[in-house]
Amino acid sequence: MPLxxxxxxxxxxxxxxxxxxxxxxxxxxxMGAIAEITDYEVERVVANIMDPNTAATAKRKITITLTFAPxxxxxxxxxxxxxxxxxxxxxxxxxxxxITKARDGxxxxxxxxxxxxxxxxxxGDEAPMPAMARVGRAGD
Numbered sequence: 138m139p140l141x142x143x144x145x146x147x148x149x150x151x152x153x154x155x156x157x158x159x160x161x162x163x164x165x166x167x168m169g170a171i172a173e174i175t176d177y178e179v180e181r182v183v184a185n186i187m188d189p190n191t192a193a194t195a196k197r198k199i200t201i202t203l204t205f206a207p208x209x210x211x212x213x214x215x216x217x218x219x220x221x222x223x224x225x226x227x228x229x230x231x232x233x234x235x236i237t238k239a240r241d242g243x244x245x246x247x248x249x250x251x252x253x254x255x256x257x258x259x260x261g262d263e264a265p266m267p268a269m270a271r272v273g274r275a276g277d
Contacts, residue, residue: 171218175201178222185224195225239271246270 165172182197199222206215233249252264 166216167218171201171203174218174220175199178220181222181224188227190227191225192228197222197224244272246272 178199178201182199185191185197186193199220202217202219202221204217204219206217207213208215234246235249237245237247239245247269248267250264250267252258254264254266256264258264
């Protein structure tokens with residue numbers, strides 16, 4: 138099923154339907170750039186929803202702000218359109234570390250693994266060596 142642009146869903150031929158305080162035709166102003174910004178933000182939201190590193194049920198919101206700035210004579214109005222989309226944050230990744238000392242006396246952080254490194258599991262795979270990081274200086 139092809140993706141449908143949001144602007145295709147809300148635009149009606151007579152442009153009389155309202156979204157909030159604005160007619161749907163306001164989405165077509167700026168030579169269609171407002172609708173384009175909306176479509177772009179919808180793509181970002183969908184990508185964020187599909188990201189397995191984010192919470193699946195977190196709510197996402199697109200806020201489109203239209204700012205109107207009339208001139209002194211009220212003949213011209215400048216309009217800025219800005220979209221803000223707070224996305225779901227990446228979920229934290231948890232691991233367990235243990236602290237040990239190397240032969241030279243420096244501290245090492247080693248990631249704890251569910252199996253002893255080098256041990257063969259039930260599938261015949263050998264458990265890998267844990268990730269290790271040296272901290273501090275030798276002899277400290």
